[in-house]
Amino acid sequence: xxxxxxxxxxxxxxxxxxxxxxxxxxxxxxxxxxxxxxxxxxxxxxxxxxxxxxxxxxxxxxxxxxxxxxxxxxxxxxxxxxxxxxxxxxxxxxxxxxxxxxxxxxxxxxxxxxxxxxxxxxxxxxxxxxxxxxxxxxxxxxxxxxxxxxxxxxxxxxxxxxxxxxxxxxxxxxxxxxxxxxxxxxxxxxxxxxxxxxxxxxxxxxxxxxxxxxxxxxxxxxxxxxxxxxxxxxxxxxxxxxxxxxxxxxxxxxxxxxxxxxxxxxxxxxxxxxxxxxxxxxxxxxxxxxxxxxxxxxxxxxxxxxxxxxxxxxxxxxxxxxxxxxxxxxxxxxxxxxxxxxxxxxxxxxxxxxxxxxxxxxxxxxxxxxxxxxxxxxxxxxxxxxxxxxxxxxxxxxxxxxxxxxxxxxxxxxxxxxxxxxxxxxxxxxxxxxxxxxxxxxxxxxxxxxxxxxxxxxxxxxxxxxxxxxxxxxxxxxxxxxxxxxxxxxxxxxxxxxxxxxxxxxxxxxx
Numbered sequence: 001x002x003x004x005x006x007x008x009x010x011x012x013x014x015x016x017x018x019x020x021x022x023x024x025x026x027x028x029x030x031x032x033x034x035x036x037x038x039x040x041x042x043x044x045x046x047x048x049x050x051x052x053x054x055x056x057x058x059x060x061x062x063x064x065x066x067x068x069x070x071x072x073x074x075x076x077x078x079x080x081x082x083x084x085x086x087x088x089x090x091x092x093x094x095x096x097x098x099x100x101x102x103x104x105x106x107x108x109x110x111x112x113x114x115x116x117x118x119x120x121x122x123x124x125x126x127x128x129x130x131x132x133x134x135x136x137x138x139x140x141x142x143x144x145x146x147x148x149x150x151x152x153x154x155x156x157x158x159x160x161x162x163x164x165x166x167x168x169x170x171x172x173x174x175x176x177x178x179x180x181x182x183x184x185x186x187x188x189x190x191x192x193x194x195x196x197x198x199x200x201x202x203x204x205x206x207x208x209x210x211x212x213x214x215x216x217x218x219x220x221x222x223x224x225x226x227x228x229x230x231x232x233x234x235x236x237x238x239x240x241x242x243x244x245x246x247x248x249x250x251x252x253x254x255x256x257x258x259x260x261x262x263x264x265x266x267x268x269x270x271x272x273x274x275x276x277x278x279x280x281x282x283x284x285x286x287x288x289x290x291x292x293x294x295x296x297x298x299x300x301x302x303x304x305x306x307x308x309x310x311x312x313x314x315x316x317x318x319x320x321x322x323x324x325x326x327x328x329x330x331x332x333x334x335x336x337x338x339x340x341x342x343x344x345x346x347x348x349x350x351x352x353x354x355x356x357x358x359x360x361x362x363x364x365x366x367x368x369x370x371x372x373x374x375x376x377x378x379x380x381x382x383x384x385x386x387x388x389x390x391x392x393x394x395x396x397x398x399x400x401x402x403x404x405x406x407x408x409x410x411x412x413x414x415x416x417x418x419x420x421x422x423x424x425x426x427x428x429x430x431x432x433x434x435x436x437x438x439x440x441x442x443x444x445x446x447x448x449x450x451x452x453x454x455x456x457x458x459x460x461x462x463x464x465x466x467x468x469x470x471x472x473x474x475x476x477x478x479x480x481x482x483x484x485x486x487x488x489x490x491x492x493x494x495x496x497x498x499x500x501x502x503x504x505x506x507x508x509x510x511x
Contacts, residue, residue: 026330091347146213426469
């Protein structure tokens with residue numbers, strides 16, 4: 001009998017029972033905003049924007065929204081965060097010891113997001129909240145005695161201007177408490193290996209020494225790691241070496257395009273739990289098995305606002321309006337799409353992180369991550385959001401019977417200066433490009449009226465290039481963006497797409 005596992009499971013069940021029902025979301029968020037304002041009232045930012053006056057107002061939420069502008073990265077960094085790298089008490093008490101390099105796309109310029117000690121504690125507390133909800137999944141006690149393998153970015157951080165910096169997953173691993181050594185894999189020594197391929201090689205070498213029950217990481221890189229382990233040890237499935245593997249905590253991108261590829265590597269399907277961990281914080285997690293939606297973390301040093309992702313918040317090109325409508329959590333509607341604003345214990349204030357969400361159940365605080373504000377292709381009025389593209393690619397994949405894990409699209413011009421959409425689709429196998437082009441075009445016309453109208457006017461035609469997904473990962477590697485939290489951008493700038501197409505052509509030509 002798993003005595004330790006039973007004790008842990010019993011403790012989790014008791015904590016879950018003690019939590020009781022969910023409280024009123026608006027009340028919790030108003031309390032959280034007040035705590036943030038009180039903690040930062042004496043910082044330069046707090047003095048400049050009058051946090052004392054906001055706290056004394058009859059409606060601190062409205063006063064907060066009226067007093068402080070919405071910040072995107074460039075103005076927040078130039079005006080405040082750059083000073084904070086040299087001086088204390090700028091947007092949050094003290095100076096951050098860490099900065100997260102946000103490199104989710106292939107952009108060559110990384111954003112530096114402050115990670116304070118309070119933010120690390122916030123991330124830990126959200127993780128504990130998620131742990132308490134495991135009672136909803138009714139796992140066997142034995143699971144709680146097994147290993148957890150987290151495929152993060154490198155925990156070997158770089159020193160820069162008196163602080164350490166790296167991707168947020170590497171910073172988290174660097175700050176794991178010592179008691180996690182008993183179950184966290186691959187361990188600090190392997191996690192600090194900077195080269196992603198070398199790190200995965202070492203994981204494959206050590207795989208027989210571990211009894212892994214849970215995985216965590218971005219799907220594309222977890223898949224490559226699992227394949228490496230299977231090839232190294234000549235296995236039929238990953239369960240031949242890790243028979244207790246049960247759970248996968250996914251994050252960063254939609255999991256559905258990868259589900260079939262995961263199932264091919266497993267003897268039985270894994271229980272997939274989505275998480276929403278960004279460079280700016282740990283915002284949401286899957287809390288029950290009946291849904292793919294995630295519960296927002298409303299009590300962990302995080303205050304959320306929501307900008308309608310329509311003409312009330314953005315123009316036709318997806319650019320933020322000068323004075324957008326901003327809603328608190330008790331003002332949002334289910335089924336509508338919103339751009340997310342966060343104010344946090346890292347000294348981010350009304351900061352638009354670029355993600356869009358949709359509420360599926362307000363009473364349970366549950367959302368789906370639907371895409372990025374910049375992943376919105378509207379050069380010729382097609383109004384393609386990431387959510388619609390994900391749906392179209394999934395439908396195409398089901399129709400042609402081929403798993404398409406990666407995709408990207410750009411609006412290009414031909415020699416006659418006519419616009420067309422160039423798609424690159426990466427999967428386990430290649431397929432008939434003309435058939436896929438026609439099907440994808442028809443699917444998008446059916447699910448998106450704006451796209452259908454654009455195809456009758458300025459969007460002249462569509463091109464599709466089918467490639468093995470490995471070729472896309474090799475392009476990411478050439479751009480020094482392999483592994484960790486890196487994701488292929490769903491929408492590319494024309495020059496990015498041309499670079500990718502030239503790389504793929506060179507691969508075919510053998511140069």
